[in-house]
Amino acid sequence: MRTQPQTLGIQEERYRLLVDSITDYAIYMLDPEGRVSSWNPGAERFKGYKEHEILGHHFSRFYTEEDREDGLPGRALQTAATQGRFENEGWRVKKDGTRFWADVIIDPIWSPSHELLGFAKVTRDLTERRRVEQELKRTEQQFQLLVQGVRDYAIYMLDPSGHITNWNSGAELIKGYRGEEVIGSHFSRFYTDEDRAAGLPGIGLEAARRDGRFEKEGIRVRKDGTRFWAHVTIEAIRDRSGELLGFAKVTHDITEKIEAQNALNQAREELFQAQKMEAIGQLTGGIAHDFNNLLMAVLGSLGILKKRLPQDPSLMPLLDNAIQGAERGVALIQRMLAYSRKQDLDLTPVDTSSVVGGMMDFVRRSVGAAIEIETEFSPDLPLVLTDAVQLETALLNLIVNARDAMPQGGRITIRACRTPLPSSSVSGDGKEFVQLSVEDTGEGMDTETIERATTPFFTTKGVGKGTGLGLSMVQGLAEQSGGKLVIESSKGHGTSISLILPVADQSALHVTSDHRQEQALPPLPETLRVMAVDDDALVLMNTTLMLEDLGHQVVEAYNGAQALEMLEGGERVDLLLTDHSMPKMTGAELADRVHRRWPELPVILATGYAELPSNEGERLPKLSKPFSQVQLAEILSSAIQKR
Structure with missing residues (x-):
């Protein structure tokens, strides 16, 4: 059986072996004055001293010169002795003078009689850990500077329940809140009332929690209550175990982008409408020429037939019916041309109240007794610059549409008042405008119908009940007059359609006044010799018949070249009446060549629509097809009078 000293020696040997086997820690003993009394391999590895080089030396040699001057070694021992333990991190010095970051623990060693025997000192090299921590701290600081430096994006964190935990400068700039105003509050405060009521904030968080990411565009609200378009991203943040730590939220103000896209879409739509109008214009122009x-x-x-037939009661109604049908065809063509802006307008100062007043008897008969008609005109309403005949036709179209929208009866109100410039789409140039409106109490139109209302050939009246050109013609009249058409309606609440027309300036009034004072045209000579030129045999024959019926002699030519050949051959005529739209040589070109050779010979251009290029034939008297015999007689008289 071993004795107690033998057992104690064995335990000390085992302890010594244990301490010597530890190389990751410097473990050594100090006497009460701080001199090294033991030294393990870990201390030798950390500090570079062998045991015989350091035993008996004061442990302060491991401290930096600054710490020694500050008395840190003595305070460490004093703290350990008085408080039972000293623990600290700081720089220590190796034998070769290099420094390392150490975690230091000093424990006092007491005898059974509570006598201080010395100190146990444990040192661990934390240089690499400190480097990593410092690098992480530096990275975090740089990231924080980066996030705070981003001003075009609101970047902030949310806790798992959606409350704000931090706030960058971009968020302050975009949303208008300082960090202390919003940290701790729920991010749903940035949503509109409608979106909060619909639960969108919670839907976004749930999607990010479930899918890891949520992305959407929508309206958000600033501190001052203004709204802006935002692109929003919510990213879920989880630790390595998958536990949700919160959310990273990024908001970008895309208001300018949305507005630019809307402007681009509007420009594309306007381009499409312009191209569509141009295509329809070309189509209607060609159709109009042939139909005219x-x-x-x-x-x-x-x-001519009506003039020459005897007044037979059985024949005259049939003839009148045929004439009326043809005239309706002319009206239809004029509507198409008004939409495509190929119809010449006679822009003159027009009194809207007089136009409406002159129509009322006819309008009341047309709409029936079940519909009440009211007029409201502002006093001293100025004259507008438009085509009086086309305006009357446009108003009649609007009134008929209003009547058809009230099959059970109702009220139509015709209003006129001054109005400010309606929009930037109308060139103002300081002009004043009059708003002429036709309002009804009918069934109204939905948004889709309003958008298509002025589309040519679009109608809600069913097959055979409307051409779909009424509102197109009204719009064409308004825009050619320098104004615009405005439609206001909602389903079940009636419709108001307004013509915004420019006020006629004083110069136009003077011109009109002077024109009215012109003397009556002198009567024509009994017989004129007229050369009629047209490539259409039917039209040429009809023109010849009307001229001969007026008592004139007619020389026919089927094209410009034949007309010139006949004139060069000595054919003497008092006036030349030519169609404009002819192959190889147009009527305007023929007129130009005639005026160079025979400058005193009057030339009249007959046109199926406003087909003349700019500056071509602009000084020539023009006769719009189809023309009546009265119109033909008037322009002949005018051309001869100006000769």
Whole structure:
């Protein structure tokens, strides 16, 4: 059996072996004055001293010169002795003079009689850990500077329940709140009332929690209550175990982008509408030319026939019916041309109240007794610059539309008042405008119908009940007059359609006044010799018939070249009447060549629509097809009078 000293020696040996086997820690003993009394391999590895080099030396040699001057070694021992333990991190010095970051623990060693025997000192090299921590801290600081330096994006954190935990300068700039005003509050405060009521904030967090990311565009609210378009991203943040720590939220103000996109879309739509109008204009122009020639032949022949037939009661109604049908065809063509802006307008100062007043008897008969009609005109309403005949037709279209929208009866109100410049789409140039409106109490229109209302050939009246050109014609009249058409309606609440027309300036009034004072045209000579030129045989025959019926002699030519050849050959005429739209040589070109050779010979251009290029034939008297015999006689008289 071992004795107690033997057992104690064995335990000390085992303790010594244990301490010597530890190389990750410097473990050594100090006497009460702080001199090294033991030294393990870990201390030798950390500090670079062998045991025989350090035993008996004061442990302060491991401290930096600054710490020694500050008395840190003595305070460490004093703290350990009085408080039972000293623990600290700081710089220590190796044998070669290099420094390392150490975690130091000093424990006092007491005898059974509470006598201080010395100190146990444990040192661990934390240089690498400190480097990593410092690098992480530096990275975090740089990231924080980066986040705070971003001003185009609101970047902030949310806790798992959606409360704000931090706030960058971009968030302050975009949303208007300082950090102390919002940290701790729920991020739903930035949503509109409608979105909060719909639960969108919670939907966004749940999507990010479930999918890891949520992205959307929507309206958000600033501190001052203004709204802006935002692109929002919410990212879920989890630790390595997958536990949700919170959310990273990024908001970008895209208001300018949305506005630019809307402007681009509007420009594209306007371009599409312009291209569509141009295509329809080309189509209607071609159709109008051919139809006007046909209607010219029909109406002219019917007119001559009516004059020459005996007044047979059984025949006259049929003839009148045929004339009325042809005239409706002319009106339809004029509507198409008004939409495509190929119809010449006679822009003159017009009294809107007089136009409406002159229509009222006819309008009341047309709408029926079940519909009440009211007029409201501001006093001293100025004259507007437009085409009086086309305005009357436009108003009649609007009134008929209003009547059809009230099959059970109702009220139509015609209003006129001054109005400010309606929008930037109308060139103002300091002009004043009058708003002429037709309002009804009918069924109204939905948004889709309003958007398509002025589209040519669009109608809600069913097949055979409307051409779909009424509002198109009204819009064409308004825009050609320098104004615009405005439609206001909602389903079940009636409709108001307004013509915004420019006020006629004083110069136009003077011109009109002077024109009215012109003397009556002198009567024509009994017989004129007229050269009629047209490539359409039906039209040429009809024109010849009307001229001969007026008592004139006619020389026919089927094209410009034939007309010039006949004139060069000595054919003497008092006046030349030519169609404009002819192949190879137009009527305007023919007129130009005639005026160079025979400058005193009057030339009249007949046009199916406003087809003349700019500066071509602009000084020539023009006769719009289809023309009546009365119109033909008037322009002949005017051309001869100006000769």
